[in-house]
Amino acid sequence: MLRIFICPKCYNFRIVSRNPDAICFHCGAKLHKSDLDYVEFIDMNEQERMKYKENFIKRMKMFQNEVDSILVEQEVNKLG
Numbered sequence: 001m002l003r004i005f006i007c008p009k010c011y012n013f014r015i016v017s018r019n020p021d022a023i024c025f026h027c028g029a030k031l032h033k034s035d036l037d038y039v040e041f042i043d044m045n046e047q048e049r050m051k052y053k054e055n056f057i058k059r060m061k062m063f064q065n066e067v068d069s070i071l072v073e074q075e076v077n078k079l080g
């Protein structure tokens with residue numbers, strides 16, 4: 001079964017068949033599995049793909065901010 005993966009660094013899409021550890025061709029980052037399936041993906045036009053990508057970028061940034069704030073908290077706790 002084909003799955004759609006997306007790169008967390010350069011946000012390129014890649015279609016992957018049954019490889020759980022997909023790597024980005026562009027930057028070598030470990031890809032994230034998207035919630036799109038192949039049929040959905042090929043039905044999307046360029047604009048819809050861009051929109052999906054933007055939402056993914058937003059989610060990644062939110063996640064990164066959360067990780068950063070947890071790390072900052074841990075640093076503060078160490079100092080205290």
Ligand SMILES: [Zn+2]
Pocket residue numbers: 007008009010011012024025026027028029
């Ligand atoms: Zn990449």
